[in-house]
Amino acid sequence: EQAQAEGADVQPVYSPLQALAAAREFPGRQAVFLGIGFETTLPGIGLLIKQAQEADLGNLSVLLSAKRVPPVLEALLAGGQARIDGFVTPGHVTAIIGTKAYDALCENYHVPMVVGGFEPLDLLGAIHLLSKEMVAGGQGNRNAYSRVVSHAGNRKAQALLEAVFEVKDDALRGLGVIPRAGYAIREAYGRYDAERRFEIATRSCEPDGCICGEILCGVKAPADCPLFGTVCTPGSPVGSCMVSNEGACNAAFLFD
Ligand code: SF4
Structure with a gap:
């Protein structure tokens, strides 16, 4: 909104693929899609990059800031600062990566996890299951959102992520650099990486006084x-x- 107010052409979209249409509509201008989020949103961004490559579009790129959930959970557990008895894991992320992504964390840190959905009853169900695990002293990796989430996850989306992105160490605001917590666009798709194309040096921003x-x-x-x-x-x-x-x-x- 601030950039828009200063005169920048910023267009909200409902799907990453709308950026393709914008790039095609204005071939004389460079369109940069701001690709932010976690494993949930990344398959759509990967599809955008693949389709841009297939169409040989020369005026579209992606400025990527994409994080991975399991390494962040591990950093919280390993850091020892947080007192964590269990996790309600996110339904949208886990629909992509599957509950298998948390198996090792439960086992290594002896902490129970339950994936929950987003309706009030979904969340209550997840909290109920997690409470039962905690009372029993368990370290189970449970699924309270089985109508959407499976143990294996969405293999098609996982294959797309693997093809277009590679894992990198990345900074999260307030938490510092966490090993393997982010994604970068693979060299094979480097033409669609706005950081490379425009030689943008991204930096982490930690506001003064923020805790x-x-x-x-x-x-x-x-x-x-x-x-x-x-x-x-x-x-x-x-x-x-x-x-x-x-x-x-x-x-x-x-x-x-
Ligand atoms: S209230 Fe404080 S800790 Fe929360 S976002 Fe604002 S500055 Fe950061």
Whole structure:
């Protein structure tokens, strides 16, 4: 919105493939798709890159910021800072990677995990199953969203990710660099990588005074942040936890 207000041509899209149409419509201009998200959104971005290559489009590229969930969970468990008794794992991510992606974590860190859906009853069901595991002292990797999620995950989407992207060490705001926590576009598709095409040096941005990292680790609450609700609000977020309604600070601001 800020860039738009300053005159940039920023178009919201509902599917990555709409970027193909935009690039075709304006062949004299460079279209850059901002590809952000986790394993959930990445297959669609991979498909965009593949179709751009097949169509030999020379005026489209992707600025990628894509993270992987299992390495982040492992970093939280291995760091020892967070007191974690169990995880409700994300249904959309797990629909792609499958519950198998958490098998080793449950076993190595003796922590139970339950994948949940997004309806209130889905979440209650996941919390119920997780509570039972915790009371029993279990370390099970359970599925409370079996109408969407399987143990193997979506193999077609996994093959697409493998073909277009490679795993890299990556920084997450507030958590620092985590091994194998991000994706990069493979050399074979380097022509569609905006970082390479425009020689963009991306950098991590840690706002002064923001304690998102500690909130994400569960060691501090949003109200512990001196900026909460004063300098930092949903209308003018300072850190990532205030940006969307999935953020802890945003939820605390709106509902506490
Ligand atoms: S209130 Fe804002 S600045 Fe403070 S931790 Fe949350 S996102 Fe960061």
